[in-house]
Amino acid sequence: MINHLRTRITILMIIAALISVITIGVISNITLFSKFDEYLSKEKENRIEEVINFIEESYKVDKWTEKTKDNIELSPMVEGFDLLIRDNKGDIILSKKMNKSFINDHMMGKGMGMGMMRGRNSNFENSTGDNYKVDNISLEANGENIGTLQIGYYNSLVVGSQEVEFTKGINQSILYAAIISIVVAIILGIYFSRFISKPIIDVKETTNELSKGNLDTSVKTRSKITEINQLTSSINYLKESLNSENILRKQLTSDISHELRTPLAILKSHIEAIQDGIWELNDERLLVFQKEVDRLILLVEQIKFLNNIKEHNISLNLEKLDFEKIVQEVNEGFEIEYLRKNITLVKNLEQNIYVLGDEYRLKQVIINLFSNGIKFTNNNGRIDIEIFKENDYGVFQISNTGEGISKEDLPYIFERLYRTDKSRNRDKGGSGLGLSIVKELVNAHNGQVKVNSEIGKKTVFTVYIPLYTTN
Numbered sequence: 001m002i003n004h005l006r007t008r009i010t011i012l013m014i015i016a017a018l019i020s021v022i023t024i025g026v027i028s029n030i031t032l033f034s035k036f037d038e039y040l041s042k043e044k045e046n047r048i049e050e051v052i053n054f055i056e057e058s059y060k061v062d063k064w065t066e067k068t069k070d071n072i073e074l075s076p077m078v079e080g081f082d083l084l085i086r087d088n089k090g091d092i093i094l095s096k097k098m099n100k101s102f103i104n105d106h107m108m109g110k111g112m113g114m115g116m117m118r119g120r121n122s123n124f125e126n127s128t129g130d131n132y133k134v135d136n137i138s139l140e141a142n143g144e145n146i147g148t149l150q151i152g153y154y155n156s157l158v159v160g161s162q163e164v165e166f167t168k169g170i171n172q173s174i175l176y177a178a179i180i181s182i183v184v185a186i187i188l189g190i191y192f193s194r195f196i197s198k199p200i201i202d203v204k205e206t207t208n209e210l211s212k213g214n215l216d217t218s219v220k221t222r223s224k225i226t227e228i229n230q231l232t233s234s235i236n237y238l239k240e241s242l243n244s245e246n247i248l249r250k251q252l253t254s255d256i257s258h259e260l261r262t263p264l265a266i267l268k269s270h271i272e273a274i275q276d277g278i279w280e281l282n283d284e285r286l287l288v289f290q291k292e293v294d295r296l297i298l299l300v301e302q303i304k305f306l307n308n309i310k311e312h313n314i315s316l317n318l319e320k321l322d323f324e325k326i327v328q329e330v331n332e333g334f335e336i337e338y339l340r341k342n343i344t345l346v347k348n349l350e351q352n353i354y355v356l357g358d359e360y361r362l363k364q365v366i367i368n369l370f371s372n373g374i375k376f377t378n379n380n381g382r383i384d385i386e387i388f389k390e391n392d393y394g395v396f397q398i399s400n401t402g403e404g405i406s407k408e409d410l411p412y413i414f415e416r417l418y419r420t421d422k423s424r425n426r427d428k429g430g431s432g433l434g435l436s437i438v439k440e441l442v443n444a445h446n447g448q449v450k451v452n453s454e455i456g457k458k459t460v461f462t463v464y465i466p467l468y469t470t471n
Contacts, residue, residue, distance in 0.1 A: 009196065010189030017185035021178040032170060048151060051078055052137055055085065055149060059141050069094050082134075082152035088145050199228050203235050210235075215243045244411075260299070263292035305437065316358040316444060320468040323353045323394045324387050330366045331385065337374045341381070349387040354468040355394040357445050362465070365441050366396065368434040369461050373400040376459065393447065393464040405453035413451055414439040438463075 054077050062068045064087055072078065072085070073096050085094040134152045138145060202219050209217040218239050219232040270288060273279040305314075327349060338345055355362075373383050381401040388395050405413060414435050438461075442449045445465055453459040 009193035013185040013189030017181040021181050025174040084150040087147040263295045324349045341379050344382040346384045353394045355465040356468045368438045376402045396463045399460040401458050404455040
């Protein structure tokens, strides 16, 4: 349970809240402690100064009399102090100890306020301890020395009840803030953990379904987090790719079966006819057998060749090639085909374009494209060939008039054995592997091949081969 994403996010939120509150509390207490010490020091000095002024003013009124003594001893101003007043002869005028109830009240206050803030023990030390201080002060009136004051006090008792309540309130506020922060962290942790984990759980469930072969599922949950959206988009793209591959795999199986079945059926029917005595075994019949066997061998070799290209099992003899020269040489081999179908050829071949390629394999690409163009160009049609530069590529483009290729078929045109003719009409011949070979050979040259088509108008194939450079 603790390893679940939701639980971990909630725990992390709580830990973050605790760390934040503790950090704020520590910093606040350190700062408050420092400032409060400054305040205590000034407050102590002010109160002692007030006591001194009060004693000196009392002396000015009645000198050192019983009335003066009672006036000083009963004044609330001297609460929290031990007083020992001597006259200028050294005789004791007044000796006063702190009120115990006052000490006890402040002990309770310190335990709840100052003691919490400072982290010290709130019990008062003995008068000989470090917390008890004694100051010796000379008393004066009208510019004359009238005696001395020995004033003793506990540092923690100099502050009043308001100061104690202030420090107590600060620490209580920090405690309340900690509790509220933890509650808020739990609520936010639960919310954000669900917010984040929901699409991730959907992705997990979708991938599980995909692993089982269910390609009809997809991630439908959308998130406001960019990375999660990218993840869901990638999974959905993977699903579409797998679906397309599955369709193509089934299509390929069907196509291979068909391509093999036709020549095998012809061979079988001829052999049975000869066995039944309908036909005689002669050179003409043997030629038919040889033709169909050759078709089977060619099909198998082309499939094997495609696999070798995909698995990088063929090597290319890359060299500097004159693109225009190669296209011209291939074109000359098809001149009789143009005449047979009365095709108009339009050439626009830019010269001095040099590409980096394997001459034999590059000619194989161009031959397949010429053969494909002529095959699907109607009688009295037109073929345009063009060579030009585009960025870092030499570009060969061939277009032909004819039936064109539908938008539905375009994405699959380079797949093995794919035919746009759903009725399997084989009048135009071919194995259905030519364009697949074109694509794989162009890819092996680090190039690109693209196709555009308009139904009933024309089809355009464009091949990009990297230009030759001295590097």
